[in-house]
Amino acid sequence: MSRFCVYLGSRDGRDPQFLEATRRLGAELARRGHTLVYGGARIGLMGALADAVMAEGGEAVGVMPDHLVEREQAHHGLSELIRVRNMHERKANMAAHADAFIVLPGGIGTLEEFFEAWTWHYLGLHDKPIGVLDTAGFYAPLLAFLDSTVEHGFLNGRTRAELIDATEPAVLLDALEAQLATTA
Numbered sequence: 001m002s003r004f005c006v007y008l009g010s011r012d013g014r015d016p017q018f019l020e021a022t023r024r025l026g027a028e029l030a031r032r033g034h035t036l037v038y039g040g041a042r043i044g045l046m047g048a049l050a051d052a053v054m055a056e057g058g059e060a061v062g063v064m065p066d067h068l069v070e071r072e073q074a075h076h077g078l079s080e081l082i083r084v085r086n087m088h089e090r091k092a093n094m095a096a097h098a099d100a101f102i103v104l105p106g107g108i109g110t111l112e113e114f115f116e117a118w119t120w121h122y123l124g125l126h127d128k129p130i131g132v133l134d135t136a137g138f139y140a141p142l143l144a145f146l147d148s149t150v151e152h153g154f155l156n157g158r159t160r161a162e163l164i165d166a167t168e169p170a171v172l173l174d175a176l177e178a179q180l181a182t183t184a
């Protein structure tokens, strides 16, 4: 059983597949006995993920800065809501509580968190696997761009290959669990 830090949108997105895949991931995390660590909101995909974990009897931990408790509407039905002072503390806290990272569709907040987690991995600051859930091809342009970044000589192929991606939540979890088993 591991703790998965999930970065994802504070909006639902237009395609209903985003919500569906998010709920499937939440249920799957709970069924496998994993703990969800996320940003603590009850809006958008963030709220849907936490609801799905809790509905399946799982554990969900939210980390939210005081100034966002109103704006992003803190989820008060979580196993634990950790309140922190600012965004830096939020990210540090979420990362510290995680064994692995998962990135779901989202906006610039999600992308910023994803790239920090991956950059810090690349710099050797942590050894936690990172998986991208490519629901409905949402991340396909970004993954293709990352491939071109390798071709252009700005990113090494090994670092690119470390990033796991899958279109199905269960497949992504299988891959991350396998990776965690090798580092345990």
Ligand code: AMP
Residues within 6 Å of the ligand: 008, 009, 010, 011, 039, 041, 068, 072, 087, 088, 090, 091, 106, 107, 108, 109, 110, 111, 112, 113
């Ligand atoms: P978004 O993908 O833009 O909907 O944002 C998803 C989540 O990321 C929201 O809870 C944002 O508040 C959060 N977020 C955005 N930027 C940061 C940051 N620099 N550090 C921590 N969380 C952030």
